[in-house]
Amino acid sequence: MPNSLNSTSPAAWIQGLEDFLMSETGVEAIRVNADERTISVATLGQVDATALQQRLSEFLRALDAHFGGDVEAGISPSNAPTKALQVRQTGADVLIEKPSCLTAPKFWNWRDFDWPEPEEIERKSMEEWQTLAIQAAICGVALVVGFVAKWMGAPEWLVHSLFGVSLISGGWDAAIDTWENLRKKQLDIHFLMLSVAIGAVSIGAWEEGALLLFLFSMSGALEHFVLHRTHREINSLMKAAPKQARVMLSDGTTEVRAVALLKVGDLIQVRPDELFPVDGTVVSGTTAADESTLTGEAMPINKAQDEEVFGGTLNLWGLVTVKVERLAQQSALQKIITLIENAQHMRAPSQRFTDNFGTRYTILVIASVTLMFFIWWLGFNLPPFENANGVRSAFYRAMTLLVVMSPCALVLSIPSAILAAIAWGAKRGVLFRGGAAIEKLAEVDTIAMDKTGTLTEGVMKVARVESFPAGREQEALRIAVTLEANSNHPIARAITAYGKQQGIEAHALREFQSIAGQGLRGKMDSGVSYVGRRELMAQSELSKFLADVPDAPLGFSEVWVLHADVVGRVLLKDEVRVGSKMVLARLAADGVRTVMLTGDRRAAATEVAKELGIAEVRAGLHPEDKVAAIQEFTAQGHKVAMVGDGVNDAPSLAAAYVSVAMGARGSDAALEQSDVVLMQDKIEKLLSARSISKAARAIIKQNIAISLGAVIVMAVASLFGIVPLTLGVLMHEGSTVVVCLNSLRLLFVEEEKHL
Numbered sequence: 001m002p003n004s005l006n007s008t009s010p011a012a013w014i015q016g017l018e019d020f021l022m023s024e025t026g027v028e029a030i031r032v033n034a035d036e037r038t039i040s041v042a043t044l045g046q047v048d049a050t051a052l053q054q055r056l057s058e059f060l061r062a063l064d065a066h067f068g069g070d071v072e073a074g075i076s077p078s079n080a081p082t083k084a085l086q087v088r089q090t091g092a093d094v095l096i097e098k099p100s101c102l103t104a105p106k107f108w109n110w111r112d113f114d115w116p117e118p119e120e121i122e123r124k125s126m127e128e129w130q131t132l133a134i135q136a137a138i139c140g141v142a143l144v145v146g147f148v149a150k151w152m153g154a155p156e157w158l159v160h161s162l163f164g165v166s167l168i169s170g171g172w173d174a175a176i177d178t179w180e181n182l183r184k185k186q187l188d189i190h191f192l193m194l195s196v197a198i199g200a201v202s203i204g205a206w207e208e209g210a211l212l213l214f215l216f217s218m219s220g221a222l223e224h225f226v227l228h229r230t231h232r233e234i235n236s237l238m239k240a241a242p243k244q245a246r247v248m249l250s251d252g253t254t255e256v257r258a259v260a261l262l263k264v265g266d267l268i269q270v271r272p273d274e275l276f277p278v279d280g281t282v283v284s285g286t287t288a289a290d291e292s293t294l295t296g297e298a299m300p301i302n303k304a305q306d307e308e309v310f311g312g313t314l315n316l317w318g319l320v321t322v323k324v325e326r327l328a329q330q331s332a333l334q335k336i337i338t339l340i341e342n343a344q345h346m347r348a349p350s351q352r353f354t355d356n357f358g359t360r361y362t363i364l365v366i367a368s369v370t371l372m373f374f375i376w377w378l379g380f381n382l383p384p385f386e387n388a389n390g391v392r393s394a395f396y397r398a399m400t401l402l403v404v405m406s407p408c409a410l411v412l413s414i415p416s417a418i419l420a421a422i423a424w425g426a427k428r429g430v431l432f433r434g435g436a437a438i439e440k441l442a443e444v445d446t447i448a449m450d451k452t453g454t455l456t457e458g459v460m461k462v463a464r465v466e467s468f469p470a471g472r473e474q475e476a477l478r479i480a481v482t483l484e485a486n487s488n489h490p491i492a493r494a495i496t497a498y499g500k501q502q503g504i505e506a507h508a509l510r511e512f513q514s515i516a517g518q519g520l521r522g523k524m525d526s527g528v529s530y531v532g533r534r535e536l537m538a539q540s541e542l543s544k545f546l547a548d549v550p551d552a553p554l555g556f557s558e559v560w561v562l563h564a565d566v567v568g569r570v571l572l573k574d575e576v577r578v579g580s581k582m583v584l585a586r587l588a589a590d591g592v593r594t595v596m597l598t599g600d601r602r603a604a605a606t607e608v609a610k611e612l613g614i615a616e617v618r619a620g621l622h623p624e625d626k627v628a629a630i631q632e633f634t635a636q637g638h639k640v641a642m643v644g645d646g647v648n649d650a651p652s653l654a655a656a657y658v659s660v661a662m663g664a665r666g667s668d669a670a671l672e673q674s675d676v677v678l679m680q681d682k683i684e685k686l687l688s689a690r691s692i693s694k695a696a697r698a699i700i701k702q703n704i705a706i707s708l709g710a711v712i713v714m715a716v717a718s719l720f721g722i723v724p725l726t727l728g729v730l731m732h733e734g735s736t737v738v739v740c741l742n743s744l745r746l747l748f749v750e751e752e753k754h755l
Contacts, residue, residue, distance in 0.1 A: 021085065021098055027052070028108055029097040042097075042108035132173060132221035139170030139214040147207060163206040170213030171197055173220065192362060192406040199399040211730070212403065218737060225744075242312065245277035246270070248321065259311075259328045266324040270315045278311040279331045280322040287318025306500065365405045372719070373398040397721050400728040404714035413703030416743035421696040424746055429679035430689045437675035439700070440658045441693035443639050447587060447686075448630060448652070450644040451598035451605055452491075452557075454662050454683065455580045455612060460494035460572040463556060467568035468549060474504070476561045476568025482506040483520040483531040484559075491559060494572055518622070519560075530562040533599070535620075557600055579684040581612050586687055588615070593638070597626045597652065626652035643686065660686060688751055695749055703739045710735040 021027055029042035039056065086097045097105075146162035174190040181191065193216050200209030246254045248267040259277045262268070267283060270276055276289070286304045291313045303309055309322055311331035376382045376394035383393045418435035425432050432438050449455055465473045465480075481499035484492035485506055499506075511523035519532010552558040552571055559570045584594055595616045598605045605619035618629055626642075630652050633640045642649070642656035653659035653674055661674035662681055678685040714731050717723045723731075 021096060024052070027098075028100060028104070029095060031093055031095045031110075033093050038112065040110050040112050042105070042110050044104070044108055129221055129225045132217060133225075135169045135172055136214060136217040136221050139166045139210065139217055142166035142169065143207070143210045143214050146210065150207070160206055163210045166210035167197060167201070167206075167213055170210065170217040173217065174213070192365060192402060195366075196399055196403050196406070199395070199402070202395075205396075205399075215730075215734065215737060242275040242277040262324050262328060264324055264327065268322050268324060270309075270320050270322055272315060272317050272319065274315050276309045276311055276313050276315055276322065278324050278328050279326040280309055280324045282307050282309060283321045283323050285318050285320035287320050288316045290314040290316055306497075365402065368405070369398045369402045372401055376721075392721055392724075397718065400723055401715065401718040403728040404711060404718050404723070404731065410704070410707040410711065413707045413739045413743075414700055416740055417696050417699045417703060417746060420743050420746035421692050424692055424749060425689065428685075428688060428751055429682075430685055430692065431677040431679060432689075433675050433677075437658060438693050438696050440639070441641065441660075441676060441690055442697040444592065444641040444658055444690075446593040446595065446633050446638040446640045448595045448597050448626075448633070448640060448642045448656070449614075450649050451596055451600055451608060452574060453645040454643050455596065455608060455614075456574040456576050460491050460557065460574050462494055462498035463571045463573050465568060465570050467566065472566050472568060474502075475563075475566050477502065477570065478504050478507060479524075479529045479563055479566060480531050480559060480561050480568075480570055482509055482524065483512070483522045483529060486512050486522075487514065487520060491557065491572060495559065495570055498570075527564045531559060534558065534560055534601075551601060551603060557604055576608060576611060577683050579682060583683050583687055584612050584614055588613075595629070595633075597621055597629055597642075623649075623651045627655045630655040643683075660689070691752070692746070692749060696746055699742055699746060703742055706735050706742070707739055 021030060026043050026045050027041055028044050031040040031042075033039075041052065041056070043052075085099070086095075088095045088097075142162050142165040146159055146166060149162055150159045171194055174193055177190045178194055193212065197209040197213050200206070200212065242259055244256055245259050245262055246269045247257045247262070248254055248269055254269055262278055268277060268280070272287070282303050282305050284305060286302070289301050289303050289309055291301055291310060303318075303320065308325070309315075309320075311326075311328065373384075373394050376397055377384045380394075382391060382397070385393050385395045414435070418438055421438045422432050422435075452460070465477045467473045467476045477495075477499055480495050481504050484495045486492075486509070507524045507526070509522050509524055511521075513521040515521060515532065518535060519530060522529050522531075549569075552569070556571045556573050559572065561568045561570070587594055593616070594614050595618065596605060596609055596614050597618050599621050600619055602617070602619035605617050608614075609617040618625075621629070626649070630640055630642060634655075634657065639657045641658040641660055642652050643660040643662065644653055645662035653661070658676065659674045660676045660678065662678055662683070676689050678689065710731055714723060714728055718728065
């Protein structure tokens with residue numbers, strides 16, 4: 001287990017709120033109530049509320065971790081701030097304001113933000129499903145004992161008492177929800193269930209009413225169990241996020257500080273068996289990291305100077321100093337957590353179908369049942385309330401119709417399957433950003449893939465450096481290292497690593513510009529330089545000279561270097577991923593068309609495609625060309641998935657029917673546009689994602705067929721009076737239980753062994 005860190009002083013939290021205020025443009029004040037665990041922020045002008053919530057959440061999680069949930073001691077005016085901020089307290093509210101004029105607060109826009117409580121959410125979700133399970137168990141036991149007592153001829157008061165216990169325990173949760181909805185002037189299926197149960201008791205059908213509420217409460221417990229499993233998967237990731245870090249000070253000492261208070265550029269010390277607090281770069285020391293919490297891959301990854309480490313991963317054996325590169329809320333682990341949290345609230349297309357079954361449907365059902373009651377009573381002269389001479393009363397038939405028309409199973413059929421699939425994927429390194437991604441991936445018939453970092457390892461290695469004329473290779477490499485040090489592309493990392501091995505020192509860079517899809521431009525003391533594709537170099541006055549330079553050998557990529565008196569290129573080679581050929585073969589066998597969309601030269605792309613057996617290759621593409629290709633496939637009637645990992649893939653990811661990002665270490669732009677993230681950075685996980693997508697889609701179809709079929713068949717039968725209330729209850733609630741159990745099967749789907 002990681003070593004624990006010493007506590008920081010309570011004043012650190014006021015300092016943290018201070019820093020937050022001073023660093024956030026447009027945020028003018030913060031009001032915190034530690035007792036009620038509420039936080040409000042005053043903003044001025046346009047502010048990204050979603051991003052602000054994420055930054056606040058990370059800080060508040062650290063706050064909770066430090067004070068163990070009792071944050072009141074850390075937030076009080078006695079902890080005077082060091083900056084010129086105003087701190088005031090009114091009761092339990094503490095207000096911290098930036099300096100402003102007297103009239104400024106009139107223009108502030110106060111927003112309430114959530115106080116994140118992941119462990120509390122998990123605990124409550126567990127308590128909810130366990131409470132519902134206990135209530136359903138009491139309901140079921142009392143129901144069975146009541147049936148036995150009635151069969152044995154027990155006194156009527158005892159039988160009714162047992163059924164009464166069953167009714168109360170089974171309907172308790174539904175009654176609470178119904179009361180809350182009635183106060184909001186809303187009706188839902190809980191209202192329908194209670195109406196039927198009360199109606200059944202009013203005509204003497206105690207056992208039918210108790211049976212209805214038993215099955216209803218059991219299906220509710222199953223639904224909450226699925227929710228709990230999803231919350232548990234999220235919280236397991238949150239627990240992996242460190243809450244404190246050991247910051248190195250200028251005098252050589254260290255200070256323990258909350259992770260939320262770390263700033264880009266801070267130097268932190270990480271000891272053996274401690275978690276890396278945030279994403280950063282190793283400045284000194286060597287070690288190995290266990291990145292299984294992030295990627296699912298348990299193989300230790302060696303870390304030396306200038307290599308990247310990720311927050312939430314474990315430092316195995318070395319003492320290292322790490323430079324903070326990203327704030328805590330921007331770490332790879334936090335992105336995963338945010339993706340899963342957001343996924344729970346993003347609805348699938350078929351789920352929108354069930355959204356219509358709310359208050360309006362409930363009113364329609366009640367109106368239809370009331371109308372049929374009068375038709376049976378006045379139109380067909382059936383007895384209104386009492387069954388007589390084997391003829392069921394109009395009220396009895398109305399209650400049966402009310403039961404079978406209630407859409408319990410239909411409402412639960414889709415979200416239960418979606419949540420189970422999200423939980424399955426999160427445990428196995430496949431993150432779905434909502435139900436739509438789960439359903440749509442199974443429909444895909446064309447998959448377009450980037451080459452570098454997707455079909456290949458994306459770990460380029462420099463083979464050699466050339467200059468034209470020969471003899472200036474070192475200077476060409478120095479220019480390449482200078483510009484590529486400011487890029488996060490796999491090729492850039494390879495060039496800078498190679499330069500370090502060769503002892504190359506970068507020039508001082510005065511200006512820097514990234515030219516999307518083509519290369520980099522920089523200005524040094526010696527003049528302007530370019531690094532990038534041959535096409536970028538061809539736009540200069542040296543284009544005629546470049547025409548005489550042969551293409552790079554097959555299997556190699558080239559990066560050109562252009563300066564006033566230096567022209568050269570760096571040749572690199574990338575290895576094909578071990579699992580790429582198998583994945584492409586499996587997709588082809590499944591009838592899926594595969595296409596490579598790459599910015600690399602055709603010769604290099606063709607060689608990789610030949611080795612892998614990919615169906616179609618489009619090479620030398622700019623980002624807009626990839627988008628055009630996706631749009632072309634879509635216009636042909638194909639449902640296209642795009643798989644990529646870089647910034648240049650983001651536009652085509654956005655244009656695709658389904659977008660898939662490779663690994664948590666993919667670019668921010670790629671992750672932002674992705675519907676699915678393959679966390680383990682393995683192309684084989686694409687098959688896992690598609691497999692669970694197809695399984696979830698099949699189960700959703702089964703659930704809808706079961707639930708709609710039960711409603712239609714039983715409703716028609718009820719109109720003719722051939723369905724007793726007991727059978728209606730069994731069919732209706734039985735279908736709800738079957739739907740939930742069917743969805744839970746997704747949690748136990750086995751991932752193929754070779755994946």
